[in-house]
Amino acid sequence: MDERKRDSMIAYLRHRMEEFGIKPDDLAAALASESLPQKNGRYRNATGDSWDGNGEMPQWLKQAISAGQSIEHFELSEKPAPAPAPQPKKQVDWSNDPFAGSRLARPDSR
Template structure:
């Protein structure tokens, strides 16, 4: 996104927040609450729905299990470990653009 579009979007969001009465502190608190909720999640669907493992099992997980999927497939710790493992398997030596002009090009949005 170029700088002009970004500035326009920020101005629009600030105007809408003022119209509705949302303060920056309210927004920061809501974002922090979402992060805490995400960290407490033990199971996550592909669409981002989460479940802490407490209380009644959500419908999306019930449907997945009845379709033959295991609960471990949706476990958050498993997904994070797989991401970390995958990140370790790929190194700069395998980067097809390493040493080329494409590796040195900076993004336009900076």
């Protein structure tokens, strides 16, 4: 919505609020008392779009799947998956290094 349309809408809403005797505090209290409904869904993307799995698949999910992403990537679980445990670094056995002691083994050799 461009700025001019937004300003026009605000002016209209203020006029209607005055007409019905609604004060900004009344509006704020009403909005605060309403709880926003949670989007129930089986799949959700990073921007918050969701799909419950019923009906036609939404465009954002079709595009992601056609780009190679799996549908399981977007599936919501009951509880978050635990973070994978860090893997220890693999130890390298340098005892059989054929270049040990040569100029090739030294990092400053040119």
